[in-house]
Amino acid sequence: MIENHLSLLLVVLPLLAAPIAAVLPNGRLPWAVSTLVSWSVVYLAAWQLMNVSTGQVISYELGGWAPPWGIEYRIDAANALVALIVSGIAALTLPYALKSVIKEIPQQQHALLYAAFMLCLTGLLGIAQTGDIFNLFVFLEISSLSSYALISLGKKRQALTAAYQYLIMGTIGATFFIIGVGLLYAMTGTLNMADLAQRLPELYEHRTIHTAFAFIMVGFALKLALFPLHVWLPNAYTYAPTVVTIFLAATATKVAVYVMLRMVFTVFSFTFIENTPADELFLLLCVMGILGMSFYAIYQKDSKRLLAYSSVAQIGYMMLGIGLGSVLGATATLVHLFNHALMKGALFMAIGALVYRVGSSRLEHLPGLGKQMPWTFAAIVIGGLSLIGVPGTAGFISKWYLVLAAIEKQNWLIVGVILIGSLLAVAYVWKIIEVLYFKATDELEHKYVTVKEAPLLMLIPMWVLVLANVYFGFNTELTVGTAEQAVKLLIPSAN
């Protein structure tokens, strides 16, 4: 019974949990409900991934309406992997959230925060699950609206401006997307992705289709913060409550990258993209983004903001894989999508622990904390090594596949950019480590002498992610194995 409705339950459970969390009294109850739901969802997601990992596809008809008229959830290895990332990060973020939220957010807003969190989770999982392009838009709006609300809960007043900017940008992005969808619908009369993929090839020459593609690409480039459309992201990540930053940084942009993969490789096809300027444009923007944003990151004065700029650069790596347009490239994108969620999750959790103890994420307030909080510091070091791509960490695996993909296309420029990007990453990761460990001043040391290690409830999720970074640096069966499986279905011609 459960197995038949697995795909739907994944989305419905958090959706139901949202109103429940909202009406519960402010206290620990809303947190408990959300945590419980997120854990059951991660269980379901793992189950689902197991079912599809051998290569078959689950097709779930909503309300019994057969596709292409009804809404279809179409689950293959790619969806299932993304759903697992999203739910897994949520399940780790929520235990972490308890203490952090109590510290950062007034009590009367707790229930609302968890409700919005659940809605956001619903939206992201829905995007990952659905096989219907309009349904995707609906879930996109659910996740976006709830994340604007989540960001605006930040302690500082700038959080409101940041949320407002994100609202404007996000809405434009979503509007562009729906314009594109409308044009596609006008041309083909269908909204089902698989169906679209079949009907589109004969219309490839049509200018309306090209315009629709342009709108969809630009819309989602906004959502995933592709350089230079990333401007909303640093503010949003910096001023949002810690928990929200962790969750959004590790999942929201990843889901958008997944949609991009789905659009480029399944709905349209790479043969179509090659006739548009999109692939060259992607590569160009990615290269500029990786170099420029990594460089920007080095000069940030706030550790959260530094990591936010690094995220924009890392998104560049993911989009490189798409822009290269090969099986290896798409594999690299999926692998990096997974690994980057692990590293950024771990790093933002560690920074959040510092914020929890000291109340600030600005680098000038952090000197010498590494000695007071050795576990948190060690988490930052290992997470940072993964971000750089040192062998033995997950980050190395993704860079390895990206470099292989670039070499396969004989694109030496990209190889160079990836290597230079890694060197720049050394610089910005070093900057945090230097401040935390080497830059202790007597005055601050005196002030921080009473600072204790972060509470266990924060350390455990953080270290689960840190160890996952190391584990997936050695065992790549789940990441690379699933990604290769997914790419086979994503790119039909690869078979």
Added chain:
Amino acid sequence: MIWTSSLPPFIPFFIAALLMLITRGHLRNVILLATPVLGGLHLWLDVQPFVPMVASDALITAKELSYQKSIFNYQLEFMRVDKLSLLFGYLFHIASFISIIYALHVRDTTQQVASLFYAGSALGAVFAGDLITLFIFWEGLALSSVFLIWARRTEQAIKTGTRYLVFQVMSGVLLLAGALIHYHQTGSTDFNFIGIESTAGWLILIAFGIKAAFPFLHSWLTEGYPEGTPTGTVFLSAFTTKVAVYALARGYPGTDLLVYVGAAMTCFPIFYAVIENDLRRVLAYSMINQVGFMVCGIGIGTALALNGAVAHAFNDVIFKGLLFMSMGAVLYRVGNINGSDLGGLYKSMPKTAMLCIVGAASISAFPLFSGFVSKSMVMAAMLQEGHNYLWLMLLFASAGVFHHAGIKIPYFAFFHHDSGIRVKEAPTNMLVAMSISAVLCVFIGTQPQYLYALLPWKVEYWPYDMTHVLAQLQILFFSALAFVWLNKQGLYPPELRSVNIDVEWTYRKLIPATARASYNLSQRFNCAVIDVVQQSWQGFQSAFRASRLSQYHLASSWPTGSMVLWIGVILGGYLLMDIYF
């Protein structure tokens, strides 16, 4: 049989490094000492019987030993054993054992963990069977060794350590890039002969060259090693450059270029070493000089030369370690290692002085000391291959070594004019470690057949014949004469507290200065441009204000506006490109 024979030798070291975190006191010391002993016995009892001893097939891998682990589609070969890697395996066990005894009094977890990881990475690198495994341990060497410099915890040490790390990581990145291209071209990542015919070969050669301190790539060594802790530098001197020598011997034997590079390496450091005041930096320069002999041997590529190169690496670790240990003992007791401030220490540290002289005799290749039996092999091979001029360069270098390392180090530290410093003799554990090295120096010097038996290639060679001994003694005595004469005449460069400028000056001073200058220039240019833009913008604004359009309130929130602008630009630009191209 103490462990299974396919156990990679780095594993005991890594486990011991982790055990350092949870043990202390005597237990920790026992673990520290037991690790290299057990590891060495493991190599001797479990591994060596499997290595083909048929000399002509010296480099045939013992297949039954190979220990592979499959990680993300690639076979990582952690255990590839032949006589070449076995020799370095023994060497690194001996070196780490001696260094650990020397550092036994240290109570610093960071240093102990780092040094075990460092020694383990070196072992991992020499037993690595493919380039990716080699790269993993290559980076391991870099990341663990830098802590031995940082552990001194002075501002200077942290800065120098960071620069050191940048060099090492750069070497790693080059190695990885080379390995990837190599893999792409040949379809295999096996680490065997590489050669310089391809781009990959060049990249990997430069990566190895950084670690081997090729000229212009050497400054991390002369800058970094003197900044390490007294005990840390002993570890540093043993591993990094020797791993590079191993890698060169494996990947580039017989590459002509290396003969010239090596010859340059033997000569140029001499000038720096003679004027340098920091005695540990003198040793760092002499290290480049010694590595130069090895690189020469690898470049010549005959069996005799390669044997000489690796034998010299073996000896160099021991006698250079001995010298660094004696200087470390002085630094530990006196707190200062400048030639200008020392002198007369033989009165208070007689044993250290004696042991230092043994090391000095070995590095200068006195007959009956270890340096002689290996250096002469390289020199002989050089003549056999007809490199007469280069042979003269090496001869000059040999004399120079004796000058700066053989005489200068003991003379300025222990004799010279009495500085009035009175300290205690070095601690017992340091003396024990130095004594072991000294005994080894003399033993190998007098009984070279045991070392020769370990060498990878089969060669009949015996150093103690009339010409070799006489020629060497002539060089030594004449350069001793030169030193004495120069000193008496007051012509010898005095020990001054000064900073000598080497290539590191380019990135310490020149590049920042140029950067600043160009920054200023671009600032000025920017200012000019901004001025023009501002003026025209102001002109436009005043015109704008005068017009009716100014009634509308346009740009209140510029960042949001700019984002929307960018969206428009991208969408519009994209559509135009799509339509017209």
